[in-house]
Amino acid sequence: MIAASRIRTDWILFGAIGAIATFGLVMVYSASSVVAEVLYHKETWALAAKQMAFALAGLVLMMVFKKIDYRRWNHPMWVFLPLSVVIILLAAVIPADPVAHRWFRFFGMQLQPSELAKPILVLFLAYFVARRQDDINSRYTLGPSAIVVAGLAGLIGYADLGTAAVILAPAVVIFYVAGLEKRYFYLSIGLAFLLGAGAIYQKPYRILRVTSFFGLTEQRISQIPQFHWLAVRIAESKATRDADHQPRQAKIAVGSGGPMGVGLGQGGQKMGFLPEAHTDFIFGVVGEETGLWGATTLVAGYLLIFWRGLRLYWLAPDVFGRYLALGIASLVAIQAFFNMSVVLNLAPTKGIPLPLVSYGGSALLTMLTMLGLLLSVSDQSLEQA
Numbered sequence: 001m002i003a004a005s006r007i008r009t010d011w012i013l014f015g016a017i018g019a020i021a022t023f024g025l026v027m028v029y030s031a032s033s034v035v036a037e038v039l040y041h042k043e044t045w046a047l048a049a050k051q052m053a054f055a056l057a058g059l060v061l062m063m064v065f066k067k068i069d070y071r072r073w074n075h076p077m078w079v080f081l082p083l084s085v086v087i088i089l090l091a092a093v094i095p096a097d098p099v100a101h102r103w104f105r106f107f108g109m110q111l112q113p114s115e116l117a118k119p120i121l122v123l124f125l126a127y128f129v130a131r132r133q134d135d136i137n138s139r140y141t142l143g144p145s146a147i148v149v150a151g152l153a154g155l156i157g158y159a160d161l162g163t164a165a166v167i168l169a170p171a172v173v174i175f176y177v178a179g180l181e182k183r184y185f186y187l188s189i190g191l192a193f194l195l196g197a198g199a200i201y202q203k204p205y206r207i208l209r210v211t212s213f214f215g216l217t218e219q220r221i222s223q224i225p226q227f228h229w230l231a232v233r234i235a236e237s238k239a240t241r242d243a244d245h246q247p248r249q250a251k252i253a254v255g256s257g258g259p260m261g262v263g264l265g266q267g268g269q270k271m272g273f274l275p276e277a278h279t280d281f282i283f284g285v286v287g288e289e290t291g292l293w294g295a296t297t298l299v300a301g302y303l304l305i306f307w308r309g310l311r312l313y314w315l316a317p318d319v320f321g322r323y324l325a326l327g328i329a330s331l332v333a334i335q336a337f338f339n340m341s342v343v344l345n346l347a348p349t350k351g352i353p354l355p356l357v358s359y360g361g362s363a364l365l366t367m368l369t370m371l372g373l374l375l376s377v378s379d380q381s382l383e384q385a
Helices: 011-038 046-067 076-096 113-135 139-157 161-178 182-202 204-213 218-222 225-235 245-257 282-315 319-343 361-384
Strands: 104-106 109-111
Touching: 011 046, 011 282, 011 361, 046 361, 076 104, 076 113, 076 139, 109 361, 113 139, 113 161, 113 319, 113 361, 139 161, 139 182, 161 182, 161 319, 182 204, 204 218, 204 225, 218 225, 245 282, 245 319, 282 319, 282 361, 319 361
Parallel strands: none
Antiparallel strands: 104 109
């Protein structure tokens, strides 16, 4: 229910969200101006204006979910109905988008159902674990939760392995904190690794990205007789053969920034050298134009959100709120860590948006919605403190 008394907002958390989102709009404008003009033949501000519209809509959603007492969502109807819809959308997008299997396209816009799965999965995990916390290692707990988590990860991983890994992360964190026995924990990690390896083998371009990360280019693989079977599999890919081009250009961008950066709008890598500079690799533009101080400040912002969310694990008045806050905070932090690791070539190339910063309406709307839920947990926890 909505609290009748005055709500006490966590202005540190609220300010961190607002600052990162505002910074993201600035960086989207800087990173997308060339793409908008050269690739899409639009005004330099066209993509930034579209992102601004999504940001305003996301702000409204965040404030709505902030105002509503999060305990209202602790109901089977608000958990399983959205979960069913997301599963249907994830299955339907595979034939609807025969190439990428990721987006529904209509009226000049795109909807990415894998982004919708993030808040729905966290909500399900918080709801389910809260009801089974005293019997977390029972087959009646692990079985249903494994079916839901594996089902979502499988549907998403068919086309987007990075997002599948991201949504698995809060599930691992929540169950580990809830008291999952080590044997089940290690078994889950092992199964996730095997399924991930299978998903990588499913797509030849994924194999090339992983091997290139470890220094095995297609040319080197073709020269090693023991890897002939791998060379044959990689040759089936229609994707670009220069799999390390993006991380190489991203490192050049970050390295060019130095301590203070070259200045907003002055970066050179976005001029066609760094692909997806305004989306998944926008952290490279951040590093180039704002330097070490700007990149470090952004990292500090994500750590601040994670800290305030983790703090709510101890402050929330109920178990559902504790795991909801833990799931959201861990998802935001882990997704940011994944994205920055890819840009800095600390992990194989994968398309994962930088939370609140990368261009993309679905990602921005769902992230702000999740953070609205986190703010609701914070408001209710502080109000009762």
